[in-house]
Amino acid sequence: MLFMIIERFRGGGAAPVYERFRERGRMAPDGLRYIDSWVDASFSRCFQLMECDDLSLLLAWVS
Template sequence: MKKYMVIENFKPGLMEENYKVYNAKGRQLPDGLYYLNSWVNTEKDICFQLMESNNEALFYEWFKKWEQFVDFELYPLD
């Protein structure tokens, strides 16, 4: 299983709304995409998520569910 760092940059003023949806629906991860851990900096409106998958395309499927709140960066880890 390959590990990835996902950087979520919350769009201005939408961090709280993002968490309302998260609390109601969860992460909404597609099968085969796994959350490991995360760290949030509320001063900078940014979240770092360590995740893993054997299929990088699943990230883009997941990003579409949250793109109204977040701009994503995806980095494969060695």
């Protein structure tokens, strides 16, 4: 199954999120696959396309 995740950046915008990503990676559980992502022009939202066969993996990752 494919899922579109929309992440809204708060406070400091995207910078803290990208810093965490550089330090720890995507932090997705095994079985949850990253497909693609893009950020809107204002850097206030990130759209991520993810894929998995087990919805519980996605729910664990977003929590």
